[in-house]
Amino acid sequence: EAAVTQSPRNKVAVTGGKVTLSCNQTNNHNNMYWYRQDTGHGLRLIHYSYGAGSTEKGDIPDGYKASRPSQENFSLILELATPSQTSVYFCASGDAFWGGNYAEQFFGPGTRLTVL
């Protein structure tokens, strides 16, 4: 069974502070993703990565940075947190193709971030 873990599970930050959300996967997947989930918007892609050392911008990258230091780990960094970044953040891993078919993504349990 695929395993994606996230830490912390809950985080309260102050406006202007730095926040780092961490994600670890034990599936040996090449691709990893960061999404945020907001009511009325569903899941929106922030950043993704093809493998260690690579990061790519998703649909809503402004205000976020990402880091992929290894195959297993993918971090999301908010250098200057703002209240508009209050949300639930999900990390996912997956390969684009598996067994000749489009592969699914495996999601972590999420991090609830509140920026005051």
Added chain:
Amino acid sequence: GDSVTQTEGQVALSEEDFLTIHCNYSASGYPALFWYVQYPGEGPQFLFRASRDKEKGSSRGFEATYDKGTTSFHLRKASVQESDSAVYYCALGYYQGGRALIFGTGTTVSVSP
């Protein structure tokens, strides 16, 4: 750009009711289509996929048929249970530049006993 539209934001049902969630997509290529389910306090989890026109995907009593003509992938279940209460996401996926999925806005299904 590519997109997925889920018509229903919330659906309230009683046990044994029939469930339909409408999903329509817009894509320039020939994408795969997915359904994900998210239970309270958890991350989304894969339900099933379909990759070709007229292909039916199914799992746990849920099913949907890929219809390229109407650009749809509607989710159906004949008889829902309280345990089916969750948020359901339709997603569009194809490998273009490495990104894999574009999600709809989700449909919250509440089933009362």
